Amino acid sequence: xxxxxxxxxxxxxxxxxxxxxxxxxxxxxxxxxxxxNLHEVNDGVAxxxxxxxxxxxxxxxxxxxxxxxxxxxRKSGEEVLIDIxxxxxxxxxxxxxxxxxxxxxxxxxxYNEHANAYLKKPVKFRxxxxxxxxxxxxxxxxxxxxxx
Amino acid sequence: xxEGDGRTQTASEASRGDLAAEQVLEISPTPMVxxxxxxxxxxxxxxxxSELGLQNDELLGLSTRDTRVTIRDEDGNPVxxxxxxTARVLQTGERQEATYHVDLPSGEEWWLSVEGAPVRGxxxxxxxxxxxxxxxxxxxxxxxxxxxVFNNTYQxxxxxxxxxxxxxxxxxxxxxxGLEPDDVIGEKxxxxxxxxxxxxxxxxxxxxxxxxxxxxFVRYELEVRGAEGPAVIDFSLKPIRDxxxxxxxxxxxxxxxxxxxxxxxxxxxxxxxxxxxxxxLPDALYAFDGSGNFLRWNSRLAEVTGYSxxxxxxxxxxxxxxxxxxxxxxxxxxxVVESGETVxxxxxxxxxxxxxxxxxxTGAPLIDQEDNAxxxxxxxxxxxxxxxxxxxxxxVFDNTYQxxxxxxxxxxxxxxxxxxxxxxxxxxxxVVGRHLADTTWITEENRDRVREAVDRCREGEFVRFxxxxxxxxGPAVIDFSLKPxxxxxxxxxxxxxxxxxxxxxKEREAELAEKTAELERTVTQLERTNAELEQFAYVAxxxxxxxxxxxxxxLDLLEMEYREVLDEEAEExxxxxxxGADRMRxxxxxxxxxxxxxxxxxxxxxxxxxxxVEDAKRNLTLxxxxxxxxxxxxxxxxxxxxxxxxxxxVQNLLENAINYAGDEPPRVxxxxxxxxxxxxxxxxxEGVGIPEEEQDRIFDIFMRGSGTADEGGSxxxxxxxxxxxxxxxxxxxVDSEAGEGTEFHVTLSRHPQTTGGETA
Numbered sequence: 001x002x003x004x005x006x007x008x009x010x011x012x013x014x015x016x017x018x019x020x021x022x023x024x025x026x027x028x029x030x031x032x033x034x035x036x037n038l039h040e041v042n043d044g045v046a047x048x049x050x051x052x053x054x055x056x057x058x059x060x061x062x063x064x065x066x067x068x069x070x071x072x073x074r075k076s077g078e079e080v081l082i083d084i085x086x087x088x089x090x091x092x093x094x095x096x097x098x099x100x101x102x103x104x105x106x107x108x109x110x111y112n113e114h115a116n117a118y119l120k121k122p123v124k125f126r127x128x129x130x131x132x133x134x135x136x137x138x139x140x141x142x143x144x145x146x147x148x
Numbered sequence: 149x150x151e152g153d154g155r156t157q158t159a160s161e162a163s164r165g166d167l168a169a170e171q172v173l174e175i176s177p178t179p180m181v182x183x184x185x186x187x188x189x190x191x192x193x194x195x196x197x198s199e200l201g202l203q204n205d206e207l208l209g210l211s212t213r214d215t216r217v218t219i220r221d222e223d224g225n226p227v228x229x230x231x232x233x234t235a236r237v238l239q240t241g242e243r244q245e246a247t248y249h250v251d252l253p254s255g256e257e258w259w260l261s262v263e264g265a266p267v268r269g270x271x272x273x274x275x276x277x278x279x280x281x282x283x284x285x286x287x288x289x290x291x292x293x294x295x296x297v298f299n300n301t302y303q304x305x306x307x308x309x310x311x312x313x314x315x316x317x318x319x320x321x322x323x324x325x326g327l328e329p330d331d332v333i334g335e336k337x338x339x340x341x342x343x344x345x346x347x348x349x350x351x352x353x354x355x356x357x358x359x360x361x362x363x364x365f366v367r368y369e370l371e372v373r374g375a376e377g378p379a380v381i382d383f384s385l386k387p388i389r390d391x392x393x394x395x396x397x398x399x400x401x402x403x404x405x406x407x408x409x410x411x412x413x414x415x416x417x418x419x420x421x422x423x424x425x426x427x428x429l430p431d432a433l434y435a436f437d438g439s440g441n442f443l444r445w446n447s448r449l450a451e452v453t454g455y456s457x458x459x460x461x462x463x464x465x466x467x468x469x470x471x472x473x474x475x476x477x478x479x480x481x482x483x484v485v486e487s488g489e490t491v492x493x494x495x496x497x498x499x500x501x502x503x504x505x506x507x508x509x510t511g512a513p514l515i516d517q518e519d520n521a522x523x524x525x526x527x528x529x530x531x532x533x534x535x536x537x538x539x540x541x542x543x544v545f546d547n548t549y550q551x552x553x554x555x556x557x558x559x560x561x562x563x564x565x566x567x568x569x570x571x572x573x574x575x576x577x578x579v580v581g582r583h584l585a586d587t588t589w590i591t592e593e594n595r596d597r598v599r600e601a602v603d604r605c606r607e608g609e610f611v612r613f614x615x616x617x618x619x620x621x622g623p624a625v626i627d628f629s630l631k632p633x634x635x636x637x638x639x640x641x642x643x644x645x646x647x648x649x650x651x652x653x654k655e656r657e658a659e660l661a662e663k664t665a666e667l668e669r670t671v672t673q674l675e676r677t678n679a680e681l682e683q684f685a686y687v688a689x690x691x692x693x694x695x696x697x698x699x700x701x702x703l704d705l706l707e708m709e710y711r712e713v714l715d716e717e718a719e720e721x722x723x724x725x726x727x728g729a730d731r732m733r734x735x736x737x738x739x740x741x742x743x744x745x746x747x748x749x750x751x752x753x754x755x756x757x758x759x760x761v762e763d764a765k766r767n768l769t770l771x772x773x774x775x776x777x778x779x780x781x782x783x784x785x786x787x788x789x790x791x792x793x794x795x796x797x798v799q800n801l802l803e804n805a806i807n808y809a810g811d812e813p814p815r816v817x818x819x820x821x822x823x824x825x826x827x828x829x830x831x832x833x834e835g836v837g838i839p840e841e842e843q844d845r846i847f848d849i850f851m852r853g854s855g856t857a858d859e860g861g862s863x864x865x866x867x868x869x870x871x872x873x874x875x876x877x878x879x880x881x882v883d884s885e886a887g888e889g890t891e892f893h894v895t896l897s898r899h900p901q902t903t904g905g906e907t908a
Contacts, residue, residue: 123701124700
């Protein structure tokens with residue numbers, strides 16, 4: 001099974017606390033014409049519950065990719081990244097860091113923690129749209145995900 | 149004599165002449181006995197019996213041969229029976245005599261001078277001996293006594309003929325010369341050993357003997373020769389006249405007066421010595437009687453006072469002291485003369501010319517051998533120097549602002565200066581004589597400490613510490629010290645306590661410490677504030693990005709999605725909003741950059757500055773091309789720098805030069821000057837320049853130049869430059885003239901250690 005095939009939508013988990021960014025991301029995905037299932041949680045703890053299909057997320061499908069903001073309440077994006085990458089069941093899930101921070105040390109730190117990509121949130125919507133299209137193009141259409 | 153005696157009968161038959169002879173014998177005043185050939189006494193006279201104290205029958209029957217009778221000669225030797233006078237008369241038929249000491253069996257003893265005469269029988273042979281004797285016991289005793297005196301006197305004495313022939317010399321004289329009697333007896337006096345001292349003495353002696361022989365008593369002192377050395381004798385020759393008045397003997401005598409002479413000589417020398425010593429003394433010496441009449445004085449007294457000896461003789465002791473001292477001196481003289489005390493007093497001599505000279509007088513009672521007070525003997529010592537020293541010492545001692553004193557090694561205070569005494573507000577007597585630890589200055593809690601310090605100082609240690617002491621007007625803090633003073637043997641003989649009032653010093657110290665602490669608090673406060681501000685700047689710039697992004701993104705979305713429904717005016721509004729958001733974003737970016745220019749966090753690498761300039765130029769390629777700018781760069785040295793920070797600095801300065809170039813294409817020149825420990829980098833342009841009134845504010849954050857073409861920047865570039873310069877142990881300043889151009893100067897330390905710096 002290849003992700004991205006029609007009729008077999010990619011499950012994407014967006015971990016983002018800022019409603020403005022959630023909206024922009026959704027809009028960008030829609031405008032790019034991507035037919036993915038974009039799920040959202042608003043903090044790090046909820047992200048881990050979702051990924052581990054715990055509690056209210058017991059019935060969700062496990063995501064094929066995580067778009068992770070670093071600046072999160074309750075549990076930071078960095079901690080979420082570490083949890084994912086140290087969990088044998090989750091570590092193969094590609095994690096794309098989406099953040100407004102352009103601090104070098106943040107970038108280095110997250111790559112060290114095995115982030116699969118690091119993307120700075122563009123300032124304008126047009127840029128945002130561009131990023132989403134690239135992510136789709138690379139991670140969803142091109143990259144073959146390891147079999148579950 | 150008994151009639152019944154047969155022998156007497158026989159004799160009496162001899163003749164009538166014999167009878168007469170017998171009677172003569174009987175009444176003879178000379179004691180006589182007749183002894184027969186066998187040695188038996190056959191007859192004795194009355195005188196003999198009474199002399200010997202024996203009855204006739206006791207006498208008769210005694211024999212010279214009787215072993216119970218001991219006979220000794222004058223030298224004490226026993227006389228054998230065949231050696232007696234009787235035996236010798238019988239043997240020789242001639243008269244014999246001797247002096248015997250006779251011990252009888254009865255225990256009686258005599259000294260007898262015995263004379264034996266032969267008595268011949270009818271046939272002419274000697275058949276009896278007539279012995280006359282004399283009791284010489286008294287004479288022998290006199291002789292013995294004379295001998296005892298003669299030989300045992302310590303005087304030299306002897307006896308000689310008028311012609312000078314020595315017939316006796318006593319043991320003392322012989323022993324002195326180491327002589328035997330034979331060496332001198334029979335010789336002329338002047339030839340005797342004793343007088344062989346020089347050529348003249350014997351000749352002189354010969355004349356003197358002649359004078360003595362003529363009856364003159366001769367006496368003089370004479371040096372004689374002895375076995376142990378010479379001696380001086382009181383020599384005399386005394387003529388002895390016989391009954392006819394003629395000189396028959398001369399007694400030479402000598403009394404050894406050598407010791408006497410020596411003593412006399414010594415006394416003379418001693419006296420001379422004492423005299424010269426007294427006159428040589430620097431001290432004035434004098435003695436006066438109870439009435440104040442001067443008895444003796446040395447030359448010094450005259451020299452010092454200026455009076456002549458004649459004048460002194462007429463002066464009274466009180467004439468030598470000033471009037472104001474007279475009472476005191478009179479009292480002291482009285483104490484000496486009347487109470488027998490020895491007194492020392494400090495006063496003055498008043499000289500003849502009226503000058504006062506400080507003197508210390510010591511007077512002792514002048515007493516005779518029976519301890520009667522005669523007056524006063526005194527000595528006066530010039531103490532001008534001492535007084536002067538004392539005066540100077542006192543001047544220093546009492547006027548120094550330090551507390552000081554003198555102590556016995558056991559801690560007893562013997563002196564305290566006025567400063568110390570006045571500080572305590574006590575009298576000297578209140579502290580002198582006490583242990584320092586027990587004096588009024590020392591506070592209760594310091595007493596043990598002071599006592600311990602004294603103990604240590606006594607062992608030779610210099611002790612010093614600060615302590616609080618008590619004074620009349622309140623406490624003071626002193627820098628206290630105890631110093632040991634050693635005598636010539638190295639033993640600690642005195643301790644010197646000193647104290648310096650450091651109250652004000654301590655107060656200033658305390659004030660200073662308080663100010664320092666306050667300053668430190670302020671610095672800490674500032675540092676914290678600064679750190680908070682930096683943190684705030686970072687967090688603010690970082691966190692502002694997100695809402696800004698929201699504004700920009702949604703304005704963008706609004707423009708994209710609703711272009712058709714918005715009129716021209718609405719689009720303009722949106723443009724302004726976008727523009728504002730953009731500017732704000734730029735500022736936030738700069739602020740973030742500024743806050744990230746940290747103080748050095750890694751070792752600076754020596755880097756050629758040209759490389760840094762090249763990097764900066766590369767980053768500005770677009771701007772340089774657009775403005776047709778020229779950026780010239782000299783050969784620049786290598787300096788240890790944080791390349792990232794320094795590139796930012798150079799880039800900002802170049803950007804500045806390009807932005808403020810004015811109408812002409814920008815022309816920039818980068819050069820460097822080396823100054824030993826630092827390198828001065830200069831970025832010069834020919835642009836619009838910076839008005840003087842703005843020059844001191846351009847390095848402040850968000851300060852924007854007025855000559856900027858349109859939107860020159862956020863106004864944070866130069867603030868970043870300043871920070872970078874400071875991080876490199878240097879500073880940055882501007883040298884500019886409006887319309888002429890601008891030079892930015894940046895110093896960079898070759899040994900960047902600190903992060904401080906200044907901005908001109």
